[in-house]
Amino acid sequence: MGIQKDRIKFNVGGKIFETSATTLANAGRNSLFGPMFDDDWHLQSMEGNDEYFIDRNPACFAVLLDLLRSGELHIPAKVPDKLLYREALYYGLLDHVRAAKWGQFDGNRLRLGASVTGRAPGDGTAIRAGPDGGCCVAHGSMVHVYDWMLEEHPPINLDYQRVNDIGWIDSENIVISACERLGRGDGGMGLFSSSSGELRYKFHVSHEDQVKSYTAGALSFSSDCKIFASCKGRSNEYGIGVWDQVTGKQIDFFYESPGWSLGDADRLQWLNGTNCLLVASLFPRKDNCYISLLDFREKRMVWYWSDIGAPVTIDEKRVRDAIAMEESSSICVVNEYEDLGFMDLRSTVGSVRWSSRSRLLTGKMPEEPCYPKLALHGGQLFSSMNDCVSVFSGPDCVLTSRLRRSYGGSICDFSIGGDRLFALHSEENVFDIWETPPPPIM
Structure with missing residues (x-):
């Protein structure tokens, strides 16, 4: 210049x-x-x-x-x-x-920036980081939205419909998925203003040319403005719905096959590299674990794994969360002891290779544990366990850092976005904000 x-x-x-x-x-x-x-x-x-x-x-x-x-x-x-x-x-x-x-996100340099006490009775169920450093927190049928200054906006009250998931379209709009209430014909998903809490429109499911009431679960978003949600209806509307996030119109539906699970998914993850959707239905929501990759262009399941029929002699091998790692063409899973396992997406034989060196917890589990969650950000893998978030780095996922504080109880959910990590605790309705300190000015 x-x-x-x-x-x-x-x-x-x-x-x-x-x-x-x-x-x-x-x-x-x-x-x-x-x-x-x-x-x-x-x-x-x-x-x-x-x-x-x-x-x-x-x-x-x-x-x-x-x-x-x-x-x-x-x-x-x-x-x-x-x-x-x-x-x-x-x-x-x-x-x-x-x-x-705060500086550019680095899991190994995170420091506790602040803690916010929730304003709703009951335990928090989900937290999602916003694109600009804010977040939203679900408590039962309430969603509390915070901007990057941690100022709370008007809360969103779904009138006793339990919130299952939340997702940010952008800094001004959030999508909320909720349970259907029998006899009311409500539930499903809605687009809300993050600043005012106003409902802008609802996302409908059509089955045989009729609009159906349904329960919406896990959410995911693609780079070409599509919204994916696991859906359960009272007829045959079990599967994954797809909507245009601009118009709100349903554009596709992947129906659940007999003997498989899609509508009860705990996690959805859109994979930009392969244009496929990871769908994971996990224990204890289901008696067994089901993980699959769906190709909506060909309308088929291109990869799948389940523990049905597998000998489970010790409960610690139950998969509690799963996340796809596109760079290594693998899926990482975690059990309740925070052992990491890996499955090769290039192999048609889905088997878990557990990594015992990743075990971080020994001894007796707490009386009311929070099951671990996984996240990927900037080439680093994150796993929550009890009151701690562990950071794994490098192609071998070596443990390099741990984030822990003594207040609030176990971590029931965490989320990364806007160069911050938000961790929601199961007790005291508190969530923590972890930030990377800015680099020194030379």
């Missing part, structure tokens, strides 16, 4: 600030200051004045101007965080503030 070293003055709330065009250009084209520059990043001439007047808080402007100069965020004690965030939003500098508060 051919930025001139011109100086520029601002009168912010009666206080004069002077800075250089180079510093101001760090705000970016989409900020309030972007239109002050021409296409070559030269300051455009002012007419009649030698300073810009902005009727805003001068103390916050000083903090934000220093952030543009140094890349570091120093907030004086007299400046409330919420006030600074509001001013940063006005100037178009929220992304700069976020980048200075």
